[in-house]
Amino acid sequence: MATTTINAGEEIDSGCLKCKTLTNHTIIAKVEEKIIKVQCNVCGGRHNYRPAEPATTKKKSDSAKGPASKTPTSRSIKTANDNYSKILKGRSIDQAIPYTMTSLFDTNDLVNHPTFGLGIVTATISPNKIELTFNEGPKIFICQLKTLAQLSTGSGLKAKKKKRVRKSIEPEM
Structure with a gap:
């Protein structure tokens, strides 16, 4: 069995968040046999290695629920209309x-x-x-x-404006 080791400086496919796709990357850092850091050859961004996802897709079960929808339900619309x-x-x-x-x-x-x-x-x-x-x-x-002033008009109080007094600063001798 011939095992090929991938070293730093070699190229590998990785998911890039800037490019938002799977692109060619250069390996920057490894710890033992695990690739840690890569640099995108397209945008130049450096990030953690994100391996290419397998081509097979997982089948969702019927009981699994997706994210909640942002549209209101008919029940909440009806109560809003009643109110x-x-x-x-x-x-x-x-x-x-x-x-x-x-x-x-x-x-x-x-x-x-x-x-x-x-x-x-x-x-x-x-x-x-x-x-x-x-x-x-x-x-x-x-x-x-x-x-x-607007809040106090209802209670009969008048708002007073504060006058700013400029203090003169005399140079020290």
């Missing part, structure tokens, strides 16, 4: 505020979004983020940051 209908009930479309990123919104405001249509502000996540519930479900949007 939307309950919240929208008794409201006039004429009262809808057009959505812009510079507008201020409060909870339960009816909003008309140019892409998603009518929605209701169901939550204020932070001073500049709101959750709008649409027919398809809830979505998070950015709105104008509420300043201290």
Whole structure:
């Protein structure tokens, strides 16, 4: 039996992440008989050796599940539609505020979004983020940051501006 040993400096096929394909590589480092590092002859990238995968494909069993789909299920769509209908009930479309990123919104405001249509502000996540519930479900949007003056107008307090005082720095002698 003649065994061929592959040494550093020789070429071998390896999977390259930059090229995203199986390409020809030069062996850079080995530990005992195991190839550790290779350099791609196409892009010049140096990385760990990734052996060529065998040509045979494994058959998936019927019970194996794939990754979860990102599309909502019919059950979640139905509950979103029910919640939307309950919240929208008794409201006039004429009262809808057009959505812009510079507008201020409060909870339960009816909003008309140019892409998603009518929605209701169901939550204020932070001073500049709101959750709008649409027919398809809830979505998070950015709105104008509420300043201290805008927050305090409701309680009757006025915001005071601080004046900056420039300190003169005298050179030391």
